[in-house]
Amino acid sequence: xxxxxxxxxxxxxxxxxxxxVANMMLLLVIIGNRKPTPRICPANNRLRITGRWLRQxxxxxxxxxxxxxxxxxxxxxxxxxxxxxxxxxxxxxLLCRMLTRTQCLEFSLLxxxxxxxxxxxxxxxxxxxKLAIIRLEQVLNDDSRANRHAVESLLDAVCDEDRAPxxxxxxxxxxxxxxxxxxxLHGALLSCGQGDVKTLEDGLEIIxxxx
Numbered sequence: 001x002x003x004x005x006x007x008x009x010x011x012x013x014x015x016x017x018x019x020x021v022a023n024m025m026l027l028l029v030i031i032g033n034r035k036p037t038p039r040i041c042p043a044n045n046r047l048r049i050t051g052r053w054l055r056q057x058x059x060x061x062x063x064x065x066x067x068x069x070x071x072x073x074x075x076x077x078x079x080x081x082x083x084x085x086x087x088x089x090x091x092x093x094l095l096c097r098m099l100t101r102t103q104c105l106e107f108s109l110l111x112x113x114x115x116x117x118x119x120x121x122x123x124x125x126x127x128x129x130k131l132a133i134i135r136l137e138q139v140l141n142d143d144s145r146a147n148r149h150a151v152e153s154l155l156d157a158v159c160d161e162d163r164a165p166x167x168x169x170x171x172x173x174x175x176x177x178x179x180x181x182x183x184x185l186h187g188a189l190l191s192c193g194q195g196d197v198k199t200l201e202d203g204l205e206i207i208x209x210x211x
Contacts, residue, residue: 047075095203096182105140115192132171139175151176167191
């Protein structure tokens with residue numbers, strides 16, 4: 001039987017179409033049978049820690065060596081593992097770099113409120129803490145340019161007041177900038193003396209709640 005050119009082209013397109021459908025069905029079967037991958041934070045991909053991630057974030061050689069000598073890679077589990085070893089400094093460092101922007105604001109607000117409850121009656125600290133808490137609340141509720149810009153007056157006031165604690169400056173920087181604020185959050189924890197087990201667990205709870 002002889003086929004015309006049109007018939008040959010038609011048969012070719014039909015065979016191609018059937019092959020395409022078969023391949024797509026096979027792909028769907030493969031995907032459906034694939035084991036689910038561990039859940040990773042959709043916002044910043046930071047819940048699974050790797051050696052490359054640690055290098056990119058400036059981890060010290062001792063920290064990278066500790067990481068490579070064990071098998072855990074899930075961030076929250078690594079923080080708890082460090083806490084169990086009483087290595088709270090590394091636990092704070094890692095936690096601060098796992099938070100998203102919103103989580104960082106929420107954790108900063110929690111720390112500021114805890115600091116308020118333990119700061120006594122020092123008028124300078126109370127005054128600036130109140131302003132920092134207000135600004136953090138505003139930015140957390142609406143992370144707009146206008147709200148971030150409103151923090152600049154607090155930054156100027158803190159820089160002009162030698163008696164203002166460093167934590168206030170850290171809180172203001174976090175509220176004012178959308179860039180990586182891990183160092184400021186870490187500084188706030190140290191300045192407030194809030195890097196204990198309870199505070200670290202509060203930070204981990206924020207991450208686990210969102211994921």
